[in-house]
Structure formats: structure tokens, C-alpha cells
Amino acid sequence: xxDSILTFENIEKSFFGVRVLKDISFSVPRGKxxxxxxxxxxxxxxxxxxxGGVVAPDSGHMLLDGKPFAPRTPRHANDAGVGFIHQELNLxxxxxxxxxxxxxxxxxxxWLPVLNRARMRSQxxxxxxxxxxxxxxxxxxxxxxxGERQLAEIAKALxxxxxxxxxxEPTTSxxxxxxxxxxxxxxxxxxxxxxxxxxxxILGDVLRLAxxxxxxxxxxxxxxxxxxxxxxxxxxxxxxxxDIKQLYPPRTSxxxxxxxLEVKGLSQIGIVEKITFALHKxxxxxxxxxxxxxxxELARILFGLDTYARGEIWVDGxxxxxxxxxxxxxxxxxxxxxxxxxxxxxxxxxxSNNIGLVSLPHYAATTITPLHEAQLNGQxxxxxxSLKIKASDVGRQAAKTLSGGNQQKTVIGKWLLDQPSVLIIxxxxxxxxxxxxxxxxxxxxxxxxxxxxxxxxxxELEELMGVCDRILVMSNGEVQATFxxxxxxxxxxxxxxxxxxxxx
Amino acid sequence: xxxxxxxxxxxLQNTPIILFVVVFLVxxxxxxxxFSLQAxxxxxxxxxxxxxxxxxxxxxxxxxxxxxSVGSNMYVSAVMAGLVMxxxxxxxxxxxxxxxxxGMLFGAVNAFLITKLKIIPFIATLGTxxxxxxxxxxxxxxxxxxxxxxxxxxxSTRLFDVIPLPIIIFAAVVVVAHLVLTMTPLGRQIYAVGxxxxxxxxxxxxVGRVLGTVYVVSGLMAALGGFVSVAQQGVxxxxxxxxxxxxxxxATVLGGTSLFxxxxxxxxxxxxxxxxxxxxxxxxxxxxxxxxxxxxxxAAIIFFAVLLDAFRNVQLQKMxxxxxxxxxxxxxxxxxxxx
Numbered sequence: 001x002x003d004s005i006l007t008f009e010n011i012e013k014s015f016f017g018v019r020v021l022k023d024i025s026f027s028v029p030r031g032k033x034x035x036x037x038x039x040x041x042x043x044x045x046x047x048x049x050x051x052g053g054v055v056a057p058d059s060g061h062m063l064l065d066g067k068p069f070a071p072r073t074p075r076h077a078n079d080a081g082v083g084f085i086h087q088e089l090n091l092x093x094x095x096x097x098x099x100x101x102x103x104x105x106x107x108x109x110x111w112l113p114v115l116n117r118a119r120m121r122s123q124x125x126x127x128x129x130x131x132x133x134x135x136x137x138x139x140x141x142x143x144x145x146x147g148e149r150q151l152a153e154i155a156k157a158l159x160x161x162x163x164x165x166x167x168x169e170p171t172t173s174x175x176x177x178x179x180x181x182x183x184x185x186x187x188x189x190x191x192x193x194x195x196x197x198x199x200x201x202i203l204g205d206v207l208r209l210a211x212x213x214x215x216x217x218x219x220x221x222x223x224x225x226x227x228x229x230x231x232x233x234x235x236x237x238x239x240x241x242x243d244i245k246q247l248y249p250p251r252t253s254x255x256x257x258x259x260x261l262e263v264k265g266l267s268q269i270g271i272v273e274k275i276t277f278a279l280h281k282x283x284x285x286x287x288x289x290x291x292x293x294x295x296x297e298l299a300r301i302l303f304g305l306d307t308y309a310r311g312e313i314w315v316d317g318x319x320x321x322x323x324x325x326x327x328x329x330x331x332x333x334x335x336x337x338x339x340x341x342x343x344x345x346x347x348x349x350x351x352s353n354n355i356g357l358v359s360l361p362h363y364a365a366t367t368i369t370p371l372h373e374a375q376l377n378g379q380x381x382x383x384x385x386s387l388k389i390k391a392s393d394v395g396r397q398a399a400k401t402l403s404g405g406n407q408q409k410t411v412i413g414k415w416l417l418d419q420p421s422v423l424i425i426x427x428x429x430x431x432x433x434x435x436x437x438x439x440x441x442x443x444x445x446x447x448x449x450x451x452x453x454x455x456x457x458x459x460e461l462e463e464l465m466g467v468c469d470r471i472l473v474m475s476n477g478e479v480q481a482t483f484x485x486x487x488x489x490x491x492x493x494x495x496x497x498x499x500x501x502x503x504x
Numbered sequence: 505x506x507x508x509x510x511x512x513x514x515x516l517q518n519t520p521i522i523l524f525v526v527v528f529l530v531x532x533x534x535x536x537x538x539f540s541l542q543a544x545x546x547x548x549x550x551x552x553x554x555x556x557x558x559x560x561x562x563x564x565x566x567x568x569x570x571x572x573s574v575g576s577n578m579y580v581s582a583v584m585a586g587l588v589m590x591x592x593x594x595x596x597x598x599x600x601x602x603x604x605x606x607g608m609l610f611g612a613v614n615a616f617l618i619t620k621l622k623i624i625p626f627i628a629t630l631g632t633x634x635x636x637x638x639x640x641x642x643x644x645x646x647x648x649x650x651x652x653x654x655x656x657x658x659x660s661t662r663l664f665d666v667i668p669l670p671i672i673i674f675a676a677v678v679v680v681a682h683l684v685l686t687m688t689p690l691g692r693q694i695y696a697v698g699x700x701x702x703x704x705x706x707x708x709x710x711v712g713r714v715l716g717t718v719y720v721v722s723g724l725m726a727a728l729g730g731f732v733s734v735a736q737q738g739v740x741x742x743x744x745x746x747x748x749x750x751x752x753x754x755a756t757v758l759g760g761t762s763l764f765x766x767x768x769x770x771x772x773x774x775x776x777x778x779x780x781x782x783x784x785x786x787x788x789x790x791x792x793x794x795x796x797x798x799x800x801x802x803a804a805i806i807f808f809a810v811l812l813d814a815f816r817n818v819q820l821q822k823m824x825x826x827x828x829x830x831x832x833x834x835x836x837x838x839x840x841x842x843x
Binding site: 054073074075078086090091092093094095099103104106108113114115 | 683687688689690692693695696698699700703704705706707708709766767
């Protein structure tokens with residue numbers, strides 16, 4: 001047997017006349033972890049979709065175990081021993097774990113068209129033990145946390161004896177502890193002889209896990225070698241094609257003394273407790289906390305999506321009268337949600353319609369009179385230009401056709417038409433590549449320079465430390481500590497965030 | 505979690521059956537005759553044919569589809585069966601066979617339009633609803649078609665001289681459908697497609713085949729339901745089947761099957777829904793309600809049930825949401841909302 005499990009030979013692929021993969025040739029070493037990195041749109045996912053049988057190459061071919069490999073459907077790929085853990089998990093929430101694992105090939109009771117439940121259960125129990133998930137095979141998937149769902153999906157890959165498992169951005173919705181568990185599992189799979197392809201934007205993780213690294217840029221292979229040859233800096237330089245001196249734009253403006261948002265003693269049973277802080281005009285205030293610390297829930301309450309029992313919220317010196325998103329928008333608040341796919345964008349309508357959505361009332365006299373189209377379009381084009389959204393036709397192209405980074409810019413764009421006085425932005429750079437991250441930080445900093453108070457929620461401490469004027473640390477639904485820029489210290493901030501769950 | 509909340513959760517999780525019991529008791533108190541065995545038999549017999557059609561509809565709705573053509577299907581398949589038995593003096597079993605074949609063919613046309621031509625189910629079956637009625641009228645020339653006496657006798661046969669045959673057929677259909685949905689690969693795949701058809705495709709399922717199957721099943725069930733109904737009435741009149749799609753959809757939804765797909769059951773779900781609708785209609789007759797008010801009251805109860813269902817889903821979702829904070833005095837583990 002050769003020492004490479006999968007070989008790409010001169011792979012070419014185009015979508016709508018755009019070359020996405022250009023003459024890609026490389027080998028995946030057997031029994032190793034291969035890290036695959038590149039910006040959004042570099043062709044990583046397309047390449048792996050070829051292996052997973054989701055799309056077919058235009059020319060070139062693949063060899064699996066030295067034999068020609070051309071899967072036409074995901075089923076073929078599975079049968080050949082390729083497991084694919086997609087970024088958006090591929091599980092049926094209304095079915096049990098066991099049913100999910102066997103959905104495309106149920107064991108039957110001899111010749112009867114009836115499920116062999118006993119066999120499904122006992123086999124599922126084995127697979128679950130292999131991934132360390134202590135759950136009954138009959139548990140419905142909707143009751144699992146994101147991390148547990150991921151483990152269930154890996155158990156599914158084990159069920160058809162996958163020798164090559166592809167992970168596409170597996171950690172985006174996992175907590176730190178779940179991520180550690182996943183990494184331990186990947187190590188174990190490797191030591192049992194499986195080969196892993198690991199795709200991620202979190203370059204530190206790639207360095208830690210991978211034996212070998214492949215870098216793609218604009219559909220071309222720009223670097224390959226053992227992990228020892230790489231540093232985060234070198235990977236970024238290869239991905240972007242130039243050296244990025246700075247990951248974060250410099251802060252050029254300073255906060256003003258007037259508060260943009262004041263929160264006094266905000267409480268809601270089981271969610272948050274006595275939250276008090278002030279956000280100043282032109283300030284970039286970071287909120288850091290672990291998963292489940294209540295940071296996203298606080299954002300929803302502030303924006304009026306959820307109610308609160310006690311406390312006061314003041315925006316621009318006026319008290320928020322009721323919990324309603326429309327009311328909050330009228331008061332000058334804007335909210336970029338953590339979940340842009342489900343909550344932030346209307347995927348099937350055009351980019352310009354998405355951007356115009358929030359401000360429509362301002363471009364017509366009443367709700368039933370015609371819009372001032374020309375004026376609105378002029379404004380929208382201005383926003384598209386200033387955000388550098390890369391699209392061929394913003395008036396026609398649907399939002400879903402954009403890459404992750406450009407989708408995020410579109411979400412931010414819809415709030416820019418009216419200069420908001422408070423912008424709450426939740427995990428804006430999740431799943432976004434390095435270049436687009438820098439652009440998003442710049443947009444946020446520009447907004448602050450224009451006087452907007454920005455509440456920047458993130459689970460990546462580095463970016464908060466790089467961008468914010470102050471960081472507020474939450475855990476167990478409470479504000480634990482506040483750090484000014486001069487006092488930023490990774491260890492102290494983390495310690496404050498971990499204070500949770502220690503009974504006092 | 506306190507007593508009140510438990511009770512609320514129990515109530516919300518069992519709305520179909522609670523509604524069923526409440527309606528039953530209310531009519532019973534208004535008209536004591538309603539509690540008799542005679543009344544129960546009438547209701548079940550009347551519910552059987554709509555119930556059979558609704559079982560097919562449940563398969564379709566579980567995949568997040570809809571079949572508006574079942575009423576027309578009932579008409580055209582019954583017309584064909586009647587003509588074969590009238591003009592060729594065919595025996596009853598040939599009539600039934602023709603009826604079921606026409607129904608399946610009708611369903612296959614829907615399946616073709618939806619899976620091959622990719623027309624959305626609402627439009628595809630709206631089209632075949634109108635076209636199917638046209639085909640039926642073309643053959644019947646808008647004239648009533650009588651079923652032979654032998655079939656009519658079959659309709660009033662009782663098994664062991666006790667249980668009417670229509671109820672037996674309904675029960676058999678329900679049992680088979682329930683087993684198919686819960687015990688077979690096809691059944692679990694129907695739920696999977698209804699939950700997320702894109703994911704089903706990625707998991708290697710033949711989504712087209714699953715979808716095609718449910719429309720053929722729906723066609724078959726519509727034809728069978730139609731035959732059972734005509735076997736009780738004796739003739740296929742030109743208006744036969746009109747509006748039955750509403751009853752079938754209502755029975756399915758009343759039984760707790762979600763129009764968004766992936767959630768629901770035939771047993772107890774759709775059975776409860778079908779019997780509930782019939783119970784309301786029979787109950788209104790028993791209580792001598794004004795004839796012109798009856799449809800309004802039926803509609804009101806259906807709307808109320810669907811409203812309750814929507815409210816229920818919102819409430820259940822709220823209850824399942826995990827609490828972030830552990831409040832003082834709260835036992836450990838109680839915060840992570842158990843089902």
C-alpha cells in the first residue's frame with residue numbers, strides 16, 4: 001500500500017465560468033491529520049465536496065487507495081469509506097440518534113421490511129462509546145447540545161467504517177470544553193489508523209492538531225508541508241498573498257463623555273442578574289464570556305427581543321419604554337445577531353433589498369405610499385461601496401450566494417443606512433476569513449469614530465483585546481469585572497470569566 | 505419546577521386528546537343521547553372514510569407537502585369503478601380493484617409533477633384537483649352513477665354481526681399505516697425528509713422516491729376512502745368528494761401533525777382528528793343546532809384547535825429553553841429544562 005490515502009491529480013472546477021479550483025495536485029498522507037486552510041472562497045469546501053461526492057470535477061481525477069475515485073453521490077463516497085462532517089450538521093432533529101446513524105441503510109428483521117431495533121440499539125451503543133457520548137441510542141437529536149450533535153455525527157461516520165474523515169469548521173458552535181473533547185477524539189481516531197482532513201479558520205487549532213498543512217488561495221495550492229514548517233504568521237501570509245502586519249486596525253478616535261446606553265440593575269430570573277453598565281458615545285465596549293454566560297441573552301434583552309423583570313435601559317438619555325425591537329430601532333439601536341443565516345439575512349432576496357429592509361419607513365411618507373426608489377438606491381450603493389461588499393449585481397444577486405464575510409458585511413450594512421446611536425454586534429467574525437475580519441473591524445471602528453456606541457460581543461478574547469476600549473466580563477448571567485484598555489491581561493480576563501459555577 | 509408548571513406542560517403536550525375529551529363531554533351534557541353506543545357507532549362509521557383519506561394525507565403532510573386533489577381523486581376513482589360495474593356488469597371486487605388502481609394512478613401523476621417536474625405540491629395538486637374533476641365529469645356526463653346492490657350490502661355488513669365493515673377497514677388502514685411509519689425504513693425516511701430534505705439528500709437518501717411514494721399512498725387512500733363512502737350511500741353524485749380535502753387536512757392537523765413536516769402520527773394523531781371532526785358534526789345534529797350555524801361552529805372549533813396548536817408550540821419552546829443562571833434555592837439540574 002502506498003503511504004498516501006487520497007491523491008488529487010490536476011483537479012479543475014468552475015462554477016458559472018469562474019474557476020474555483022485551478023490545477024490542484026497533492027496527496028493526503030495515510031493515518032495523519034491534514035490541516036486545510038485558506039480564506040473564504042479559496043476553494044477548500046469545493047475541494048472537499050468533490051471528495052464527499054457532492055459535486056464532480058470538470059477535469060482531473062482523484063485516487064483513493066491508489067484506485068480511481070469518482071463518487072457521484074454522497075452515498076458513493078460513504079460506501080468508499082469517506083466520512084464528511086459538514087459545518088452545518090446533517091442530522092434529523094426529529095429522529096433518535098440510532099435512527100440518524102442508520103437512516104440510509106436500516107438493518108432489517110430478516111426478510112421483513114421492518115426495522116431491527118435491537119440491532120440498531122446495540123450497534124449505536126458501540127459507536128457512541130467510541131466517541132465518548134453517554135446517551136441512550138433512543139435520545140432524540142433535538143435534545144442534544146451542539147457539541148453532542150457533533151459527536152453523534154462522528155459516530156455516524158464510524159458506522160460505515162470511514163477511513164478518511166473530513167471535518168469542515170467543526171468548532172464554530174462548540175464550547176471550549178467540547179472543543180477539547182473533539183480534539184482528543186480526533187487524536188484517538190488517528191491513532192486507530194483513520195486519516196483526518198481538518199478545515200478551519202482558527203489557525204492555532206490547525207497548528208495544534210495537524211501533522212501536515214495545505215494552504216489554498218484563490219483556487220490554487222500555495223503551500224504544503226509538515227506542520228513544523230508553519231507558523232500562524234506564515235499561514236496568513238500564504239493565505240492572503242501578502243504579509244498582514246496588523247490583525248487589527250489602530251484605534252484613532254476616543255470615546256466621548258456622554259453615555260449612549262445606560263443599563264441599571266437589569267434582572268430576569270434564570271437569565272441575568274443586576275446588570276449595570278454604561279456605554280459611551282464613540283466607545284467600543286467588548287463583552288466577553290464563555291458559552292452560556294448570558295452574553296447573547298443580554299443582547300436580546302437590550303434590543304427588546306426578550307423581556308426583563310427589573311431594571312432600566314436608557315438610550316441617548318431616554319428611557320426605553322417597552323420591550324419591542326421596533327421601539328428599540330426607533331430609539332436608535334441596531335443589532336447584528338450572532339446567527340446571520342437564520343436571523344440576520346433574508347437569504348433569497350437581493351443584497352440591496354436586505355440592506356434597505358430596516359430603513360424602508362424613512363424612504364416613504366406612509367407605509368402605503370411609493371418608496372423614493374432613487375434616493376434609497378443611492379444610499380444603498382453608498383453603503384455597498386463603503387463596506388466593499390464583493391458582488392456582481394447587488395440589485396439582483398441573492399444574499400445566499402455571498403461568502404460568509406460578505407454576508408456579514410451585508411448584515412452590518414442594513415444598520416448603516418440610519419447612523420445608529422447604539423450598535424450591538426454579536427460574534428461578527430465567526431466563520432469569517434482573516435481579510436474580511438480586518439475589514440469588519442475597520443467598519444466597526446469607523447462607526448465608533450462617527451459617534452456610535454458599539455457593544456461588541458465575542459468569544460474570541462484576542463479580537464476584543466485588539467479592538468475594544470474596555471472589556472466587560474460576564475459569567476453566570478452577571479457582570480464579573482470590567483477592564484480598561486490599559487489593564488487588558490488575557491489571564492486575568494479569563495480568570496474572571498471562569499469564576500462561574502463556583503458556589504459562593 | 506412547581507406543580508403548576510408541570511400541569512401546564514402536561515396540558516400543552518396533550519392538547520389533541522384533551523380537546524377530544526372536552527368536546528365529547530360538552531355534547532354529551534347538552535344531549536344525553538350522545539353518550540349512547542348507537543351514537544358512538546354512527547360517529548365512527550361516518551369518520552371512517554374521511555379518516556382513511558386523512559391517513560394518506562398524513563403521509564404527505566409529514567414530508568411538509570400537501571395534497572389538495574384527494575376530493576377529486578375520490579370522485580374520479582369512484583366514477584370509474586361505478587361505470588365498470590354498471591356497463592360491464594363487473595363484480596364488486598373488480599370494481600374495487602379499478603377504483604384503487606385509478607386512485608394510485610392519480611397519485612402517481614401528482615408524484616410525477618412534484619418529483620420530476622419540480623412543481624411545488626400546492627400548485628401541482630391544485631391543478632390535478634381541477635383536472636381530475638374534469639376527467640370524472642367527462643366520463644360520468646354529470647349523471648349520478650349507482651353502485652350495484654352487492655356493494656351496498658357490503659357497506660352495511662357487520663363483522664361477527666357487531667362491528668360495521670367500514671370501521672374494520674378504517675382500523676386496518678390505521679394499524680398498517682402506523683406500523684409503516686414507526687417500524688419500517690420507509691417510515692423513518694418520511695420523517696427525515698420532512699425534517700430537512702436537504703440533509704436527507706446529503707445523507708444519501710433517495711428523496712424523490714420517498715416523496716413520490718407518499719403521493720401514491722395518498723392517492724390510494726383517497727380512492728379507498730371514496731369507495732367506502734359510496735358503499736354506504738349507494739350512488740356517486742356529481743358533487744361527490746367536493747370539499748373533502750379540507751376535512752382530511754383538518755383531521756390531520758387537528759391530530760397534531762405539523763404542516764411544516766417531520767412531526768405527527770397516524771395513531772393516535774390523525775385518528776383522533778378524524779373522529780373529532782365527525783363528533784362535532786354529529787353532535788351539532790344531536791343538539792338540534794340551527795342548520796345554517798353548523799358549518800360556522802365546525803369551522804370555529806377547528807380554528808380554535810389550530811390556534812391552540814400554534815400557541816402550544818411557542819409555549820413548549822419557551823419551556824425547553826435552558827436557563828443560564830442557577831438561582832438560589834433551585835435544585836441542581838432543574839435549570840436545564842427537561843422536556
